[in-house]
Amino acid sequence: MSTSFKLYTFYTSALLLLSLYCQPVSAKVVPAACFTDNMVLQQKAKVSLWGTAKPGGQVIITPGWTKQKYQTKVAADGKWMAKVATPAYGGPYHVSFDDGEKLTLSNILIGDVWLCSGQSNMEMAVGSGAYGVVNADKEIADAAKYSAIRMIKIDNTSSFKPQLDVPVKWPWKVCNSETVKDFSAVAYFFAKKIYDEKHIPIGLISDNWGGTVAEAWTSGTSLKKMPAFADFVKSTENGLTQAGIDEQYKTEVRKWINRSRSNDPGFNDTIANWAQLAFDDATWPKMQLPNFWEQAGVANYDGTMWLRKTVDLPADWAGKEIKLNMQGIDDYDLSFFNGQEVGHTEQFYYPRNYSIPGKLVKAGKNIISVRVFDNSGLGGINKGPLTLQLAADPSKSIDLGGEWTYKQALPLPKLEQPPVHANTPNRPTLIYNAMIAPILPFNIKGVIWYQGESNADRAEEYKTLFPLLINDWRAKFNNPDMPFYFVQIANYNCNDQPPVANWPELRGAQTDALKLPYTGMAVTIDIGEAGNIHPRNKQDVGLRLALIALAKNYNQPAEFSGPMLSSQKIVGNKVELRFAHSQGGLINRNSSDVKGFFIAGKDKKFYPAMATVKGQNVTVSSLAVANPVSVRYNWQNTPEGALYNKDGLPAVPFKIDNWDDIRLDKK
Numbered sequence: 001m002s003t004s005f006k007l008y009t010f011y012t013s014a015l016l017l018l019s020l021y022c023q024p025v026s027a028k029v030v031p032a033a034c035f036t037d038n039m040v041l042q043q044k045a046k047v048s049l050w051g052t053a054k055p056g057g058q059v060i061i062t063p064g065w066t067k068q069k070y071q072t073k074v075a076a077d078g079k080w081m082a083k084v085a086t087p088a089y090g091g092p093y094h095v096s097f098d099d100g101e102k103l104t105l106s107n108i109l110i111g112d113v114w115l116c117s118g119q120s121n122m123e124m125a126v127g128s129g130a131y132g133v134v135n136a137d138k139e140i141a142d143a144a145k146y147s148a149i150r151m152i153k154i155d156n157t158s159s160f161k162p163q164l165d166v167p168v169k170w171p172w173k174v175c176n177s178e179t180v181k182d183f184s185a186v187a188y189f190f191a192k193k194i195y196d197e198k199h200i201p202i203g204l205i206s207d208n209w210g211g212t213v214a215e216a217w218t219s220g221t222s223l224k225k226m227p228a229f230a231d232f233v234k235s236t237e238n239g240l241t242q243a244g245i246d247e248q249y250k251t252e253v254r255k256w257i258n259r260s261r262s263n264d265p266g267f268n269d270t271i272a273n274w275a276q277l278a279f280d281d282a283t284w285p286k287m288q289l290p291n292f293w294e295q296a297g298v299a300n301y302d303g304t305m306w307l308r309k310t311v312d313l314p315a316d317w318a319g320k321e322i323k324l325n326m327q328g329i330d331d332y333d334l335s336f337f338n339g340q341e342v343g344h345t346e347q348f349y350y351p352r353n354y355s356i357p358g359k360l361v362k363a364g365k366n367i368i369s370v371r372v373f374d375n376s377g378l379g380g381i382n383k384g385p386l387t388l389q390l391a392a393d394p395s396k397s398i399d400l401g402g403e404w405t406y407k408q409a410l411p412l413p414k415l416e417q418p419p420v421h422a423n424t425p426n427r428p429t430l431i432y433n434a435m436i437a438p439i440l441p442f443n444i445k446g447v448i449w450y451q452g453e454s455n456a457d458r459a460e461e462y463k464t465l466f467p468l469l470i471n472d473w474r475a476k477f478n479n480p481d482m483p484f485y486f487v488q489i490a491n492y493n494c495n496d497q498p499p500v501a502n503w504p505e506l507r508g509a510q511t512d513a514l515k516l517p518y519t520g521m522a523v524t525i526d527i528g529e530a531g532n533i534h535p536r537n538k539q540d541v542g543l544r545l546a547l548i549a550l551a552k553n554y555n556q557p558a559e560f561s562g563p564m565l566s567s568q569k570i571v572g573n574k575v576e577l578r579f580a581h582s583q584g585g586l587i588n589r590n591s592s593d594v595k596g597f598f599i600a601g602k603d604k605k606f607y608p609a610m611a612t613v614k615g616q617n618v619t620v621s622s623l624a625v626a627n628p629v630s631v632r633y634n635w636q637n638t639p640e641g642a643l644y645n646k647d648g649l650p651a652v653p654f655k656i657d658n659w660d661d662i663r664l665d666k667k
Helices: 003-015 136-145 185-198 227-237 242-263 430-439 453-476 503-515 539-553
Strands: 040-042 046-052 058-063 070-073 079-085 090-098 102-118 149-154 168-174 202-208 286-289 303-313 322-330 332-337 340-345 352-356 364-374 380-390 393-399 402-411 446-450 484-488 519-523 564-571 574-580 597-600 606-608 610-614 617-621 630-633
Touching: 040 202, 058 079, 070 079, 102 185, 149 185, 185 202, 185 446, 185 539, 202 430, 242 332, 286 303, 286 380, 303 380, 322 332, 322 340, 322 364, 332 352, 340 352, 364 380, 430 453, 446 539, 453 484, 453 503, 484 503, 484 539, 503 519, 519 539, 597 617
Parallel strands: 040 102, 102 202, 102 446, 149 202, 446 484, 484 519
Antiparallel strands: 046 079, 058 070, 058 090, 090 102, 149 168, 286 402, 303 364, 303 402, 322 352, 322 380, 332 340, 332 364, 380 393, 564 574, 574 617, 597 606, 597 630, 610 617
16 A cells, blocks of 8 residues: 555544643633643743633633732634743642633643654654553553653644644643553653653643654745745645645656656656567566555565556457556556557556557557556555456457566665655645644743654755754744754664665754754664664653753753764774763773774775774774775664763764765665
């Protein structure tokens, strides 16, 4: 099944739910859905409280931590907002709202509020048993001690325009051994460490969505600065509808398919060579159709595949219009008859009924060629019947099922990034509009972020996009110094399998974002699982994020980063590397050799390096490289290096070259 179909099904279901936490029906004043019992408000701040009430009236707000009352007018559209000063952390308190009828929210704590965003590794819950984090049952039992940690979950939804209503999936919950099962695991372990050290109540806004791209989380205002996204953002601002988006998507896919001709071996210039009747496909392997090609012997292949079928037509068909019918293709197709294109469809599993003009139809041998595009999962001409029919007499039909020849052409990594399906939220700014814009008035301490996997095939773009997102949120939250701490994506994808995307380069783009002030990065290159994109060890992820916050925001002097390359020097056939964040010396946790280092000369051929660790330095060399130019460390999807500092934090992967076309992953 294609990614586009699976995402469409998931997101369509999600968009059916836009749940707001309901206040008692007797109250006319209704705070925004993010304000409920059990919430945490940011300490020592002028927090924004807002909601709706009877137009033209007034709302009196009485916080339980002060005798002061706050009064605000209700606008003609029924909306109101007030700024309320909060003390240092403490509680529990209550807050009353009165517009003639009183509504009181209870069990409120004052502390620090962190926005916890990103994709599925931030969304992943603590869970239970084998379906939860490592030692889930123990963590669940332990959670009873952390009632000062609270979480609210923002619902997954998207919009073409910035929204005001906060889409809450579930309201603020007090952490205990039952509720913690639904908590974002990374966020919970982050909060737990901070609370253990500082005993400050922690509020967590769980605002994340699995499988999403960074541009979907960024405002249109900022995305217009990037040409890749500007046109789409401008079109939504100009009132582009979903129907218009659907048509635009089909056009984009068609252009993408046409551009792919240039490096497809099936084409000779603009001629579809593999579609010609005279082309000899005698050496091509065979498969039975209709079928998914993964079930016909072609495992783990995504990209383009050419399929050919020779068919003998009777003499009375010659010169007459015929129909080519194919009931299901995963995902797209470009179809030919005797070398001439007769149709194309940019929809998954949609019936194809292509007309073939009589001038192409001749008695005897004819050739049908179909170039199939598969974006992920299963692919192929997978649903029958497959037929040719006389257009004037459909009762005359030829069955095309059975043996076809096939040839793999362009694997997915060699294709351009395909257009995103029009019915998913993975379009520029759509998630920002619905899930970030409504909470911008909510005062927060900072952001923790775990995302990148869905942009790993566009690492170069991420170098611009990710800092843009960080600065965008700081501007929108009106806090230029807002802490933004993120997770570098973990090791993933077994080295003996073709890499799904360029994860090392994406990690490098994340490291580059540290050039922005008030940022920090938790390295997880050692705690992923090669065959699991959702590793269960979320304890160390949360811990490493918390170490950054403790050092930078809570005045706790402790190491918060693993060793990071600070300088390099080429001396003869050796390269001397020095690392910051390595006070007390570097530690190699491999049993014997220091692994993970590769070295290359100007020919760009990398060899495993011999490495010697001494204090804060590592010296690398190889007998195969007389004049080294570059060194890389852990620059693979799933590397083997185990270099740490004395605080148990892993070294940051790095390269000292700018060669983007070199892959170290084993094939």
